[in-house]
Structure formats: structure tokens, C-alpha cells
Amino acid sequence: MQTPTLFALLLLLILVAYGTGFSRALGAARSRGGIRSLASLPSYYGVHTALWCGLPALIILGLWLVFDDAIIRTLVMGGIVDKPESLSGQNLLYAQIQNMASGNLVGEATPQLTAAAEHLNSLRHGGQWLQTALILILSVGLGAYALLKVSPEMRAREKVEKVLRAILLMCACAAIFTTVGILMSVLFESVRFFQAVPVTEFLFGLHWSPQMALRADQVGSSGAFGAVPLFTGTLMVSAIAMLVAVPVGLMSAIYLAEYAGNRVRAFAKPLIEILAGVPTVVYGFFAALTVAPFVRELAQSVGLEASSESALAAGLVMGVMIIPFVSSLSDDVINAVPQSLRDGALGLGSTKSETVRKVVIPAALPGIVGGVLLAVSRAIGETMIVVMAAGLAANLTANPLESVTTVTVQIVTLLVGDQEFDSPKTLAAFALGLMLFISTLILNFIALHVVKKYREQYD
Amino acid sequence: MTTMTLNAGEAGPAEDQTANPASESAVEQSAVKARAANTNIEVTGTVGSPFCDDAKLSMRNVNVFYGEAQAIHDVSLDIGRNQVVAMIGPSGCGKSTFLRSLNRMNDTIEGCRVEGELTLDGEAIYGPKVDVVPLRARVGMVFQKPNPFPKSIYDNVAYGPKIHGIASRRAELDEIVENSLRRAGLWNEVKDRLDKPGTGLSGGQQQRLCIARAIAVSPEVILMDEPCSALDPIATARIEELIDELRQNYTIAIVTHSMQQAARVSQRTAYFHLGKLVEVNDTETVFTNPEHELTEAYITGRFG
Numbered sequence: 001m002q003t004p005t006l007f008a009l010l011l012l013l014i015l016v017a018y019g020t021g022f023s024r025a026l027g028a029a030r031s032r033g034g035i036r037s038l039a040s041l042p043s044y045y046g047v048h049t050a051l052w053c054g055l056p057a058l059i060i061l062g063l064w065l066v067f068d069d070a071i072i073r074t075l076v077m078g079g080i081v082d083k084p085e086s087l088s089g090q091n092l093l094y095a096q097i098q099n100m101a102s103g104n105l106v107g108e109a110t111p112q113l114t115a116a117a118e119h120l121n122s123l124r125h126g127g128q129w130l131q132t133a134l135i136l137i138l139s140v141g142l143g144a145y146a147l148l149k150v151s152p153e154m155r156a157r158e159k160v161e162k163v164l165r166a167i168l169l170m171c172a173c174a175a176i177f178t179t180v181g182i183l184m185s186v187l188f189e190s191v192r193f194f195q196a197v198p199v200t201e202f203l204f205g206l207h208w209s210p211q212m213a214l215r216a217d218q219v220g221s222s223g224a225f226g227a228v229p230l231f232t233g234t235l236m237v238s239a240i241a242m243l244v245a246v247p248v249g250l251m252s253a254i255y256l257a258e259y260a261g262n263r264v265r266a267f268a269k270p271l272i273e274i275l276a277g278v279p280t281v282v283y284g285f286f287a288a289l290t291v292a293p294f295v296r297e298l299a300q301s302v303g304l305e306a307s308s309e310s311a312l313a314a315g316l317v318m319g320v321m322i323i324p325f326v327s328s329l330s331d332d333v334i335n336a337v338p339q340s341l342r343d344g345a346l347g348l349g350s351t352k353s354e355t356v357r358k359v360v361i362p363a364a365l366p367g368i369v370g371g372v373l374l375a376v377s378r379a380i381g382e383t384m385i386v387v388m389a390a391g392l393a394a395n396l397t398a399n400p401l402e403s404v405t406t407v408t409v410q411i412v413t414l415l416v417g418d419q420e421f422d423s424p425k426t427l428a429a430f431a432l433g434l435m436l437f438i439s440t441l442i443l444n445f446i447a448l449h450v451v452k453k454y455r456e457q458y459d
Numbered sequence: 460m461t462t463m464t465l466n467a468g469e470a471g472p473a474e475d476q477t478a479n480p481a482s483e484s485a486v487e488q489s490a491v492k493a494r495a496a497n498t499n500i501e502v503t504g505t506v507g508s509p510f511c512d513d514a515k516l517s518m519r520n521v522n523v524f525y526g527e528a529q530a531i532h533d534v535s536l537d538i539g540r541n542q543v544v545a546m547i548g549p550s551g552c553g554k555s556t557f558l559r560s561l562n563r564m565n566d567t568i569e570g571c572r573v574e575g576e577l578t579l580d581g582e583a584i585y586g587p588k589v590d591v592v593p594l595r596a597r598v599g600m601v602f603q604k605p606n607p608f609p610k611s612i613y614d615n616v617a618y619g620p621k622i623h624g625i626a627s628r629r630a631e632l633d634e635i636v637e638n639s640l641r642r643a644g645l646w647n648e649v650k651d652r653l654d655k656p657g658t659g660l661s662g663g664q665q666q667r668l669c670i671a672r673a674i675a676v677s678p679e680v681i682l683m684d685e686p687c688s689a690l691d692p693i694a695t696a697r698i699e700e701l702i703d704e705l706r707q708n709y710t711i712a713i714v715t716h717s718m719q720q721a722a723r724v725s726q727r728t729a730y731f732h733l734g735k736l737v738e739v740n741d742t743e744t745v746f747t748n749p750e751h752e753l754t755e756a757y758i759t760g761r762f763g
Contacts, residue, residue, distance in 0.1 A: 262569070340606035344669070346567060348619040348676060349596030358618065363609045 001132040003065065010061070010139055014054035017143040021049025024150045032152055040157035048156040051163055053143030057135050064131055072127065076120050080112065186437065189430035196424040197225045202431060204228065208394035208405075210414060210425045225428055227435065229394040233311065233404035237386055238379040240315025240400060241322055245379075246372055248319075249326025256327070257334040258356050269331070276324035280384035287317035287389035299401050306401040309391035315400065318385050325375045333367030334360060366451045373447035377440045383408040407432050502732060506750045507740035509729075511539040515680060515710040516561060516598075521575035523556050523565065530556045534575075534736040536729060538680075543702060543711045545725035545742065547718060549762065552731040554714040555603075558682050561712065562598035563591045579680070596623055599678035603685040605665035607657035607672070612649050615657040615668055616640060619676035635675055643671035644701050663694025670701065674709070681705065683713040687720065699724050718758055722746050730754045 001009075025045035029038050038045075073094060077083060084090055100109065100117035101124075150156075194202070205226020252272065256265055292313035299306035306312075337360050345355040361368070391403030392413060414429040421427075510517075514537035523531035531553045538544045546554040556565065563584065565571040577584040584594065596619070607615050616636045619625075626632035636653070640646040645667045649660070657668050666686055673681055683702070687695040702711060702724045715721050721728050721742065728745040730738045730753070738745065738754045749755040756762060 338606070340602060340604055341608060343564065343567070343600075343602060344606040344608065344672075345618075347562065347564060347595060347600035347602070348622070348672065349592050349594070350622055351592050354622050358622070359608050 001128065003061075003131070006132055006135055007061070010054060010057055010135065013136075013139050013143065014050045017053035017147070018046040018050040020147055021150060022046035024049075024147060025156075028150060028152050038152050039155045040160075044156040044160050045150050045154075047160045048154075049143060049146040049150065051160065052146035053139050055163070056142055057139040060138060061131075061135055068127065072120065072123050075123055076116055079119055080116055183437065186430050186434045189427055190434045192422075193424055193427035193431045196427065197431075201225060202227050202428075206396055208410070210410070210428050223425060225424065227407075227432065229396040230405060230407045230410055230432065231435070232396060232398075233390070233394070234380055234406040234408070236311050236398070236400060236404060237315045237318060237390055237406055238376060240312060241318035241379045241382075242372070242376060244316055244319025245322035245326050245375055249323045249375075250330055250368065252323070253327040253330035253334060254356055254361075257331050258352070258360065269328075272324050272327055275321070276328070278321070280321065280382065281388075283317050283321050284384040284388035287313050287385050291317050292389050295401070304401060307391070307403045309389060309403040310401050311390055311404045312400040314386045314390035317389065318379055318382055321382070321385065322375045322379055325378060326371055329371030329374070330364070330368045333364040333371070336367070337363045369450050370447055373443060373450075377443055380436065380440060380443075381408065383412060387412055407436050411436075500753055502735040502737050502753070505535065505736045505739060507738045507744070509536045509736065509739040511537045511542075511727075513540045514538065515540045515542075515580065516712070517576075517578050517581075518561075519576040521557070521560065521573065521577060523553070523560055523574075524572045525568070526570040530734050531560070532734045534731075536736060536739060538710060538712055539727070540710055541706055541708070542727060543706050543713060543725040545721035545728045546712065546714045546731060547716075547721050547728060547757070548731035548737075549757065550716075553734040554731050555684050557731070558684055558712060558714050559600075561680070561682055562595050562600055564595075564600060566591060596676050597678055598680040598682060599673035599676065601666070601669050601673050601681065601683045601686045603688055605662060605669050605689065607660070607665050607668050609656065609658055611654045612640075612657045612660070612668060613653040616671050616675045619672060623676055625676065639671040639675040640668075642674055642701075642705070643667045644697060645671055661694075663690050663697065666690060666694070666698060667701065670698070670705075674705070678709065680710045680712070683711065685714050685716060688716060695720070718746070730757060732757075 022042050022045060025038060025042040026035075029035050029042065032038075035042060076097060077090065077094060080093070084093060097113060097116045097120055100113055101120040202225050205224060206228050207224040207226045208229050209224045211223045256269055256272075260268065288309070292309055295310055295313045295316075296306040296308055341359050341363055342355055345359040346352075350358070386406045386409050390406060390409065392405050392409065393403050394405050394410070395402055397404065411429045411432050414426060414432075419426045516538040518537070519535045521531055521534045522529060534557060536544075546558065548554050559565045560573045561577065561584070563573075565573060573585060579594070579598065583589065608618060610618070613636055616639050617626075617632050620632060620635050626635055637646060637650075640649065645664060648664060649655075649668075657665065660668060666689070670681075670686070687698050690698065699720060702713065705711060713721075713724065725742045727739060728742045729736055730745065730749075730751070732753050738749060738751045740750070745754060746758055749758060
């Protein structure tokens with residue numbers, strides 16, 4: 001039986017197990033005088049039976065799918081007498097055997113290859129049978145076992161909840177392991193990069209030009225990997241974005257939460273949140289095609305030199321993109337400030353704006369700071385807008401009218417297209433990623449710290 | 460208990476039995492029925508003496524609406540200078556609404572409308588040219604739940620003087636803070652930790668802090684909306700002493716659910732029922748010899 005069919009059959013069995021467990025529990029209850037005589041509700045008996053029927057079988061099926069190929073390969077390769085020494089040679093040979101087994105003959109067929117291919121085919125065929133038999137026996141057998149154990153005394157609910165807890169724990173672990181996995185892969189590749197380029201040069205070098213020579217005598221054969229221009233670029237674009245987003249976002253939140261009537265609020269809040277739904281690519285070409293030329297013309301009209309791709313244009317548009325983050329989060333936090341505080345301030349003769357400035361905002365500050373720092377992380381990690389509007393030249397400059405480049409843009413350009421994965425040029429992307437990861441981590445750490453400090457003061 | 464006593468006028472014994480099948484015997488049932496008051500009396504006007512000669516606040520024919528619903532019906536009342544007036548009555552009778560209309564705190568509630576003549580020292584409270592900011596500085600308020608600002612104890616008390624520009628120098632401000640805290644009976648407890656958050660105090664201390672905060676702007680009138688409802692008896696006793704002392708300098712209107720409290724702290728008592736002012740009199744008269752049937756029923760604990 002093919003695996004998908006088997007899977008579907010297994011699901012059917014699980015459903016049947018639930019139904020029979022449920023009705024068996026009901027039957028047991030009827031002879032004892034109602035559902036209250038059961039230790040758990042009938043549905044828990046159903047779930048309990050279904051779990052016994054399905055869970056072990058599903059786990060075995062999963063393990064089978066993971067290890068199937070490796071085991072078959074070991075068996076097939078074990079039968080070959082004169083294997084090549086190198087791993088790539090073995091890979092090649094096995095690929096040949098696989099091709100032959102599936103009928104696509106490549107190259108000439110030696111008797112040894114033909115025998116191996118037949119061996120592979122028989123193993124696969126047998127494996128399929130074994131898999132089907134094992135899964136079905138396991139599923140039906142354990143399901144029947146659980147069904148036999150259904151009795152009014154059995155505490156099905158407790159057992160089901162234990163399993164549920166384990167499943168929840170596994171889901172939580174999945175997120176953690178993913179993070180650790182990403183961090184590890186980035187870390188190992190970065191270590192390889194730092195073997196080629198010294199850490200100090202990467203961290204403090206002022207020149208970024210990640211070209212690697214294909215031949216030793218090529219012009220500009222040595223690349224420069226100083227990341228400082230990238231980080232100043234990132235910093236500048238993010239700073240411009242925050243200069244736009246924080247005041248506008250915060251003030252719109254204050255307006256919505258404190259001044260706007262219900263009707264305006266119901267209308268304006270979703271409208272602002274639509275901004276968050278605009279794809280960043282759209283913001284990107286808006287920045288590149290509308291805002292950047294506008295910025296350049298404006299600069300020229302006051303006699304300033306401006307490049308057609310500028311940090312200012314990218315930062316402004318990114319700021320607009322972030323406004324809904326700041327405003328929506330701040331709005332929620334401001335609304336959570338108890339009305340009694342406002343009443344207290346108003347009752348002392350505060351004006352509306354004094355109440356907002358001196359009582360409501362200080363009380364909401366931890367949440368506002370949290371929202372702003374979230375927006376900063378978003379700004380640092382944003383890619384599309386800067387790719388399109390900020391440029392690719394790694395200028396070390398403090399002039400927002402010049403074109404700059406950011407860490408994310410460089411990661412994109414380093415990894416786009418065909419790349420060899422052992423040159424420092426490609427590995428530099430991982431080092432940049434690591435730096436980005438560390439800086440957002442530090443930022444989050446600071447955010448948590450700030451929030452905690454204020455919370456101690458205000459709660 | 461509440462629903463039962465309210466319905467007892469109409470309800471027959473059989474229905475009472477089904478409502479309370481387990482606990483009460485038939486004898487107790489009939490006793491409850493005899494004690495239960497008929498609350499369906501139409502209130503036609505206020506009895507007693509709602510007016511006084513030296514009125515600080517004077518209200519005439521006040522009606523308050525929340526949207527379409529009328530919360531206060533045609534209430535007229537004077538609050539005399541340096542007098543404590545207690546407002547009592549069952550929940551939802553409009554005491555708090557009435558209190559909040561005295562310093563226009565109802566303005567913050569959407570759809571709330573106040574009609575009638577309300578004057579403070581003869582000046583209209585709801586006049587077209589009245590600025591609510593100085594009005595609320597003159598008529599301070601203490602709320603049911605202690606609501607200190609998330610600031611230090613010092614800053615809580617200094618908040619009002621600062622926004623109204625009462626103190627120009629730091630020393631002056633220090634003096635106001637100390638004075639207010641002393642008068643609120645809190646100074647000795649907090650003088651060593653003025654820079655600690657006001658929210659870290661106990662409930663009773665927080666409420667006294669709120670009173671200190673209210674008197675720091677030297678109001679003429681203090682409105683108190685059930686200031687002790689969230690406090691234990693000891694904290695309540697301290698606040699009551701405080702109210703009695705404050706009477707020397709301020710005019711006080713206090714809403715309370717505790718009749719003992721009303722009897723202890725007030726000179727005059729106003730009894731509200733379903734948005735109407737039923738009876739106003741000297742506190743002693745109200746509690747010993749009430750004129751109106753409803754007042755008597757309420758103070759003897761037959762409903763509410």
C-alpha cells in the first residue's frame with residue numbers, strides 16, 4: 001500500500017476508534033445507571049481509544065519515512081563488493097543504482113549494478129509491505145487493547161490530558177529548537193567566514209566591497225569586508241524611520257484613544273491598520289519611484305546635492321510603514337489605563353492635555369516603549385524598501401541625501417544568484433545575519449529591561 | 460435577600476416557599492413579609508428642609524439624563540458652608556450621578572446631560588462662560604476606589620499645585636505637600652518615603668493620599684464618592700475623623716452606603732430614591748425621626 005493511502009486508512013481507523021470507544025463507554029454507563037457513573041465523560045473514552053489507535057502508529061510511520069531511505073541504502077551498498085572509497089563516488093554509484101531500479105537506464109549495465117538494482121527494488125517492495133502490515137497491526141491491536149480497557153473505573157480524562165500536555169510541550173519545543181537551529185547554522189557559517197576574514201576587520205573595517213577574485217591575477221582580487229558602513233547605513237535609515245513613526249504614531253494613538261469620538265475611532269482605527277497590510281514591496285516601489293525623486297528635486301530646489309536613491313527616501317517610507325505598529329500598540333496601552341486615573345486628574349482641575357501628558361502617558365509608558373522597540377526591530381530587519389530605495393553603494397556617510405546600503409540589502413545581494421557556498425563573499429552574509437541577530441537580541445533585552453523598570457515604578 | 464424583600468409586598472406565601480424551599484420555615488417567612496417595606500410609593504416632592512441660609516452650593520430643579528434615560532428627577536438642595544452633607548440611598552438611586560454633576564465630572568461621560576440651576580457661591584456651574592478647569596480646582600473630588608497616580612507620593616500631592624501654578628518655588632511646594640499630608644493624617648507614615656510610588660501604599664493610606672492630593676489645591680468644596688467602601692473598619696475610622704477635621708475649612712458632600720457613617724460624620728443627610736430626593740434634614744432628625752415612609756424603611760434596614 002502506498003504511504004498516502006495508508007495514512008488515509010489510519011485516519012479512518014482513528015475515527016472508528018473514537019466512535020467505538022465513545023459508544024462502548026456509553027454502553028458501560030447504561031448498565032451502571034447513567035453517564036455520572038463513569039469516571040470521565042464518554043468523549044474522553046473515545047479520545048483515549050483514538051489516541052491508542054493512532055498515536056503510536058503515526059509515530060512509527062513518521063520514523064519509518066525518515067529512516068527508510070538510509071536503511072535501504074546501507075543494505076544495498078553493503079551488498080556491493082568493490083565500492084569506491086570517496087563519499088561522492090559512493091553517492092554517484094547509488095544514484096546509478098536508483099536510476100536503474102526505476103527503469104531509467106543510464107550508462108552500461110554491469111551484472112553487479114543490475115543485481116544491486118534488483119536488490120533495491122525487492123527491498124523497497126518488501127519495505128512497503130512491512131510498513132503497511134506493521135502500521136495496521138499496531139493501530140488495530142492497540143486500538144482494540146484500549147477498547148477492552150474501557151470501563152467505568154478507568155480515568156480516561158486524566159490520561160488524555162497527560163497526552164495533550166505532552167503534545168503542547170512538543171509544540172513549544174518546536175519553536176525553541178527552530179530558533180536554536182537557525183542560530184547554530186548562522187553561527188557555524190560565520191565561524192567559517194571569520195577563518196577567512198579576521199573578526200576585527202569585519203567589525204571595525206570602514207570599507208565594504210565583497211568581490212572575490214575568480215583568478216589570482218584579476219583586478220581588485222581581494223575583497224574588503226568592513227561592515228561599519230552597512231551598520232551606519234542601517235542605523236541611519238532606521239533612525240529616520242523612527243523619527244517619522246514615533247511622533248506620528250504616538251500622537252495618532254493619543255488622538256484616537258483620548259480625543260476621538262466613538263464614530264471617528266471606529267472609522268479611523270481600521271484605516272490606519274490597513275497601512276500595516278500593504279506589502280513591503282509596494283512600499284518599496286512607492287519609495288523608489290515617488291518619494292526618492294521628490295526628495296531629490298526638493299533638495300535640488302534648495303541647492304543641495306542629492307542622489308536619486310537616498311537614505312532619506314527609504315527612511316521616510318519605512319517610517320510610514322511602521323506608523324500602524326506604534327499607533328496600534330500605543331492605542332491599546334493607552335486604552336488600558338484605568339478611567340479612574342483620568343477621573344482623578346480631571347477632578348483636580350487638570351485640562352485634557354495635562355491629564356494626557358502627566359498622567360495617562362506616564363502610566364502607559366512601559367507598553368509604549370515596548371511597542372516602539374518592536375517597531376525598531378522591524379525597521380532594522382526591513383529589507384524590501386531599502387533594496388529598492390536606499391541603494392547598494394556602501395557609503396560611510398552621515399548625509400541622509402546620499403545613497404547608503406543596509407545589512408539586509410547586502411545579505412540579499414550576496415545570496416541572490418548562483419553562489420559558491422565556500423567563498424568568503426557568500427559566508428559574509430551569515431556573519432552579517434549573525435550581527436543583525438545579536439543586535440536585535442540586545443535591543444529586545446533592553447526593551448524588556450526598560451519595561452520591567454517602569455513596571456516596578458508604576459504598578 | 461434583596462429581590463425577595465422587594466417582591467415580598469406582592470408575593471404570596473406559596474411563591475415565597477418555592478423561592479426559598481430549603482432554609483426558612485413558614486414562621487420566618489411571615490416575619491420577613493411583615494418587615495418588608497412597600498417601595499412602590501410615588502415620591503411627589505422632597506420633604507424636610509432642603510434649603511439653608513448660608514448655602515455654598517445650591518441646586519434647583521436639577522435633572523440629569525444619560526441619553527434618553529433620566530437618572531435624576533427634579534432635585535433641589537442646598538449644601539451649607541463648612542457643612543458635611545451625606546447622601547444616602549439604595550444602589551442606583553442617583554447619588555453618585557448627582558455628586559458628579561456638582562463639579563461637572565459628568566461632562567466626561569458621553570451622552571450625559573444636566574439641566575437645572577446649579578450655583579457655587581451664587582455663580583452658575585453650568586454657565587456658558589464657565590471654565591471647568593478652575594471650577595474643578597475649587598470643587599475637589601475623592602473617588603470610591605483610591606486612584607493615586609503612578610508617581611511618587613510627593614508628586615501625587617504636588618500634582619495639583621504644579622498644574623495650577625500655586626507654588627512658584629520648590630520650598631513652597633514642599634510646604635504645601637507637607638501641610639496636605641499632615642492634614643490628611645498621612646505625614647507621619649510617609650514622611651521618610653516621599654519618593655516611593657503612591658501605588659505602593661495600603662488601601663487606606665492610598666485613600667488618604669488621594670484626600671491629601673485633593674486638598675493640596677485648596678478647594679472650597681470636597682466631593683467624596685463612597686470614600687470608604689474599599690477600606691477596612693480601622694482605615695474607615697481614620698478617614699471619618701479626617702472628614703470631621705476638614706469640616707473646619709471645607710464644605711463637604713459625601714455619598715455613602717453606610718448609614719452609621721452618615722450618622723457619624725454629617726450634619727445634614729439627604730435620602731435619594733430612584734433618582735428623586737425624598738427627604739433632607741438634620742442628620743439627627745433623619746435617623747431618629749424620619750418624616751417620609753421610604754426614609755424610615757431604608758434607615759431601619761427594611762430594603763436597600
